[in-house]
Amino acid sequence: MQEESSPSWGMLGLRKWLGAAPETRDELLKLVQDSRRFLEPDTITMLEGVLDLHATKIREVMTPRTAMISLQEDDELLDILHVLIESAHSRFPIFSADQPENVVGILLAKDLLPYLTEPSTKVDLRALMRQPVFVPESARSDQVLRMLKNTQTHIAIVIDEHGATSGLVTLEDILEEIVGEIEDEHDIEEEAPLIIPDPKHDTANAWLVQALTPIEHFNDTLDAAFSDDEVETVGGLLLQEIGLVNDLEGQSVELNDWTFTILQADARSIHLIRAVRK
Structure with missing residues (x-):
């Protein structure tokens, strides 16, 4: 007769730790950290990342204004294509020609595909750009993650207390706070500050x-x-x-x-x- 399988010592230990339900975020974080002997290191790191989102302001995650790759609403198509090719990004904030502090839209690279056969064609970015989503610098990362998920948006423009653009944040930026650096074929190793x-x-x-x-x-x-x-x-x-x-x-x-x-x-x-x- 086959013996009934019994829980592993690790699972028994984990159940013991979970026996006393944590009442605060700090207690829950301590419980996760105390469970290192029962869980994989990557799992611990992700759980800590999820719990830390609540305390992480979006200004700590965003790409600052000086590092943003952007377009201007009166840019010509050939100039736009050069930026698209050089950056390999798929979404670009568009700044107002009259108010250079303000983002007025988001351009998706795929929306330019119909114009690629005629690079000399006049393109009106105002007709192609999508409505931007704005978030304040002080917003919590978990709130912005929920908002991006609910609106099915991948990028948000971060504004300061005066309403001026201070940076941008993407869905990938926030997810990297949980799972670590996400690299794709377009990522290159950044040089050390010079x-x-x-x-x-x-x-x-x-x-x-x-x-x-x-x-x-x-x-x-x-x-x-x-x-x-x-x-x-x-x-x-x-x-x-x-x-x-x-x-x-x-x-x-x-x-x-x-x-x-x-x-x-x-x-x-x-x-x-x-x-x-x-």
Whole structure:
């Protein structure tokens, strides 16, 4: 006669842990962490990620304004196709031509397919773009995840307290908080933030800095003391001071005992900066 299968020691232990129902989120998180001997490490990590979403503000997850790949509503088709090919993204925020701080729509790359046979065709992005979804920087990640799921949307525009665009967040960004980095065939390994001495400057107190360098990294490397409470990158720090202007390249900003000069930029974002300590 075949013996009746009995629960494993691991399952018995897990049932014992689950015997006392947790009453708070912290108790539940502790229960998950105490269950490491019964569950796979990846499972523990995902459970912790789910529980942490409640305490994670969307500003911590978003792609900042300076790193957004975007379009403008009066862009020509050939320019748009260049951005699509270079970025390999499938969704693009579209900024207003009159109010460059404001996103007025979302373009899905697939909506351009009928025009690819005639690249010289005039395309009206206003007729193709979808209605954007806006969320505040202070929104919780679990709330935004639920909203994106309910609206069947993959991207949301993050706005600051003044209504200006501060970044964007995608469904993938939030899911990565749960399951870890999701890489596809278009993902490339990002280079480390660049801070090097400027060989063309006549002082030893000058450096070339990538705009996406985190302020914390800049502070640690060059013994500076800039706040990252409102913006996270050096490029964001400069945009916060000067706003969006028609020609970012060549603009200079005096902050504390530093002079920042924008060396490379396009119409929507900063790429390379010279930082000079006075």
